[in-house]
Amino acid sequence: MKTILAAYSGVHKGSGSSILSALHDLPSVPWLTRSKIVKHLQIISVLQFVMTFLAMGIGCSLLLMYMFCTDCWVIAAVYTAWLIYDWNTPKQGGRRSTWVRNWTVWTYFRDYFPIRLIKTHNLLPSRNYVFGYHPHGIFCFGGFCNFGTEATGFSKIFPGIKPSLATLAGNFRLPVFRDYLMSGGICPVNQNSIDYLLSSNGTGNAVVIVIGGAAESLDCAPGMNAVTLKKRKGFVKLALKHGADLVPVYSFGENEVYKQLIFNDASWWRVVQKRLQKMLGFAPCLFHGCGLFFPESWGIVPFCKPITTVVGEPITVPKIEEPSQDVIDMYHAMYIRSLKSLFDNYKARFGLNESDILLIQ
Secondary structure, eight states: OHHHHHHHHHHHHTOHHHHHHHHHTOOOBTTBOHHHHHHHHHHHHHHHHHHIIIIIHHHHHHHHHHHTTSTTHHHHHHHHHHHHHTTTGGGGTOOOOHHHHTOHHHHHHHHHTTEEEEEOSOOOTTSOEEEEEEOOTTTOHHHHHHHSSSTTOHHHHSTTOEEEEEEOGGGGGSTTHHHHHHHTTOEESSHHHHHHHHHSSOSSEEEEEETTHHHHHTTOOTTOOEEOOTTOOHHHHHHHHHTOEEEEEEEETGGGSOEEOOOOTTSHHHHHHHHHHHHHSSOOOOEEEEOSSOTTSEESBOOOOOEEEEEOOOBOOOOOSSOOHHHHHHHHHHHHHHHHHHHHHHGGGGTOOTTOOOEEO
């Protein structure tokens, strides 16, 4: 039993060697095999990610308020003072941690699906980039694993390039959760944050924006190859403003890991979803995966479906501080063509049919 506990504790400490050695020393019993232990570690790794993003921010906020009503109010007061002092850090490059990005837990997270990162072209460290990530999916597993951690080896595949995955700015108002996000190099998806990364942080920066956002997550389901992009042009304007090259990124399999109940656009439920999305900043999707103990049951654990993220060819963008709408439209059209080409070139390799098309909506 002590050996099993040692294996699990190694996930949080980030020591891969301690886990492997502990598993090697496990007693030979029929119900406890190395493969089963590894599978359980993978499930726990994915589940902690899901629960963290669903509950950590709200949970820590409630805990902080509760602490003000206890003998621990001094701790709460000190942290609140620090929070106020540190308020603008997420908009100024954040506070990434190489140690957190290399936690062993992320390798188990990667291997559960599994998740892979594919490079099609070299990226120059002397340039800055705006990655457009598609599709959003429910939790954007591929985006987080590839760009918020080093589990798939981004820094080795693209040497000299530092990725910053952009997410809802509201997440950075939540205590503790904001620090957790920043440690992975995650930043707010607002103009101040992106302007800083592309103009005041040197070169070799890659801001990763999930273009479709919350609206796109309402339409993700197995077999769906649709992205919300037709009217999303703000990222192109930002790229032109800073002379940052545009890079299309498509994750094959991102929509396959959960099943979702998709409502008709004219239905009352869809109207409620869209209103809540505008109020909260995220879309309240009705989805399910598999159960924690019984794979055939419904639950919040995602299905084991491979996710392959392909980083496309960069589109060279000139620096135009005040681009006209015609110029923005021209580069937006170029981006759409490049994304479609990326999808068509790789779709057959990663489980789709040659007849499948990418719907731009």
